Amino acid sequence: MMRICVVGAGYVGLATAVMFGKLGHEVVCADKDRDRVRTVKSGKIPFHEPYLERELAKLVKKRILSATDAAAQAVEDSNFIFICVQTPSLASGRIDTRPVKLASKTVGKGLRDADDYKVIVMKSTVVPSTTDSVVKPIVEEASGKTSSEDFGLCMNPEFLQEGHALKDSMQPSRIVVGSEDRRAGNLLMGLYESIVAPKIMTDLRSAEMIKYASNTGLATKISFANEIANMCVRIGIDSEPVLKAVGMDPRIGPQFLKPGLGFGGSCLPKDVRALLDKAKSEGYESRLLASILAINEQQPLEGIRLLENAIGDLSGKRIAVLGLSFKGGVDDIRETRAIPLIRELRDRKAKVVAYDPMAIGSFKKVMPRIEYATSAAECIRSADGCIVQADWAEFKHLGSSAFRRMKNPVVVDGRRFLDPDTVRKAGAKYLGVGYGTPGQQ
Numbered sequence: 001m002m003r004i005c006v007v008g009a010g011y012v013g014l015a016t017a018v019m020f021g022k023l024g025h026e027v028v029c030a031d032k033d034r035d036r037v038r039t040v041k042s043g044k045i046p047f048h049e050p051y052l053e054r055e056l057a058k059l060v061k062k063r064i065l066s067a068t069d070a071a072a073q074a075v076e077d078s079n080f081i082f083i084c085v086q087t088p089s090l091a092s093g094r095i096d097t098r099p100v101k102l103a104s105k106t107v108g109k110g111l112r113d114a115d116d117y118k119v120i121v122m123k124s125t126v127v128p129s130t131t132d133s134v135v136k137p138i139v140e141e142a143s144g145k146t147s148s149e150d151f152g153l154c155m156n157p158e159f160l161q162e163g164h165a166l167k168d169s170m171q172p173s174r175i176v177v178g179s180e181d182r183r184a185g186n187l188l189m190g191l192y193e194s195i196v197a198p199k200i201m202t203d204l205r206s207a208e209m210i211k212y213a214s215n216t217g218l219a220t221k222i223s224f225a226n227e228i229a230n231m232c233v234r235i236g237i238d239s240e241p242v243l244k245a246v247g248m249d250p251r252i253g254p255q256f257l258k259p260g261l262g263f264g265g266s267c268l269p270k271d272v273r274a275l276l277d278k279a280k281s282e283g284y285e286s287r288l289l290a291s292i293l294a295i296n297e298q299q300p301l302e303g304i305r306l307l308e309n310a311i312g313d314l315s316g317k318r319i320a321v322l323g324l325s326f327k328g329g330v331d332d333i334r335e336t337r338a339i340p341l342i343r344e345l346r347d348r349k350a351k352v353v354a355y356d357p358m359a360i361g362s363f364k365k366v367m368p369r370i371e372y373a374t375s376a377a378e379c380i381r382s383a384d385g386c387i388v389q390a391d392w393a394e395f396k397h398l399g400s401s402a403f404r405r406m407k408n409p410v411v412v413d414g415r416r417f418l419d420p421d422t423v424r425k426a427g428a429k430y431l432g433v434g435y436g437t438p439g440q441q
């Protein structure tokens with residue numbers, strides 16, 4: 001049994017903490033946000049991940065997992081320290097390393113009076129060279145100790161997807177451990193001994209790059225699918241069977257190959273931007289990464305174009321937007337495509353009414369002036385058209401009576417997840433993004 005300290009009790013920190021708790025280790029979550037600490041102590045989590053919350057509650061009850069705002073003390077008492085703080089985008093696209101720097105300083109302070117060998121693990125997504133050129137000197141200075149001698153330094157990227165954070169942590173597609181030296185790398189890999197997954201050991205910078213290359217790969221697939229779909233629409237082809245057949249090639253694969261309104265969330269947009277910026281700072285202009293982002297930026301317009309083709313000028317029209325989170329099943333609105341979508345609708349003088357099963361509270365802080373409905377059925381009532389922005393399962397169950405109450409039953413499926421026949425049987429006109437059959441638009 002090891003003692004583990006997780007600095008940063010967000011999606012990644014809490015999934016990591018619960019995973020190690022379930023593997024039999026004693027875990028303390030250290031966060032500077034006192035409300036968050038109180039929430040975790042009471043067996044709850046500050047976002048919607050029901051399975052993670054259930055398992056966390058069990059560990060808190062058994063006193064295997066605890067939380068504190070006294071991070072340095074928690075570090076001193078632990079064998080492994082995972083840094084899981086946020087790394088958001090700055091306006092330039094570069095990551096904001098201030099939370100990482102602050103966390104590194106706290107970790108260093110916690111190391112100062114400790115006399116045992118500890119392994120510091122960077123789990124936040126950071127551009128290649130951050131762990132050795134930013135984290136390491138700060139920890140060394142604050143602790144007065146030397147990396148590779150007095151403590152170990154690793155980089156262990158996280159690949160979880162929100163919505164199934166704990167499952168992805170317990171059953172990962174791969175475990176990547178980058179380390180400065182073999183001792184630290186072997187100790188960290190040992191912690192993952194009972195997890196069955198391909199395991200890759202590498203150096204710090206390669207581990208950092210693996211995370212960016214992976215997310216850029218996913219973003220590339222999405223923008224590729226959207227680019228093909230945009231061409232299909234204009235040629236008069238439905239992109240769905242096209243992309244389905246393309247995805248059957250095992251060298252390409254079916255996942256992330258659906259047309260839609262673009263990718264959002266806390267990772268893909270910021271990670272592509274950060275790698276683009278890093279490449280630029282090294283004297284390399286990545287035209288591919290710039291194009292991935294450019295396609296993504298204009299993708300919400302594809303949904304609006306479909307709607308305008310069906311109902312004409314949007315000025316003064318009541319448009320329902322279903323789904324505000326960046327995808328169905330989560331309450332996270334970071335970089336959600338709902339924001340540029342609604343901005344575009346408002347620029348066209350449409351009256352927007354929006355609904356989301358979980359994200360209205362946080363969305364209101366970003367867009368206080370639009371109208372909000374209390375259910376999907378209420379949202380589309382009397383609407384001149386509707387755009388489905390996030391793939392929430394409950395939108396599949398909208399019945400004929402709900403669609404009949406629309407002023408103009410036109411549904412733009414921005415995620416291509418509704419069953420077109422069900423929507424049509426309910427008396428509404430179905431328009432999926434990437435659908436270009438002549439006469440249907």
Ligand SMILES: NC(=O)c1ccc[n+]([C@@H]2O[C@H](COP(=O)([O-])OP(=O)(O)OC[C@H]3O[C@@H](n4cnc5c(N)ncnc54)[C@H](O)[C@@H]3O)[C@@H](O)[C@H]2O)c1
Pocket residue numbers: 007008009010011012013030031032033036071084085086087099100102103106123124125126158159160161162266267
């Ligand atoms: N969310 C995801 O799906 C996901 C997946 C893979 C990787 N990542 C990466 O993991 C990192 C964390 O992401 P997240 O979504 O879990 O972030 P988050 O915003 O949900 O949580 C970060 C937490 O760190 C805390 N924190 C910040 N500075 C601190 C400090 N100095 N001391 C103690 N606590 C501090 C914050 O209060 C917050 O609770 C990011 O680099 C992100 O890119 C995220």
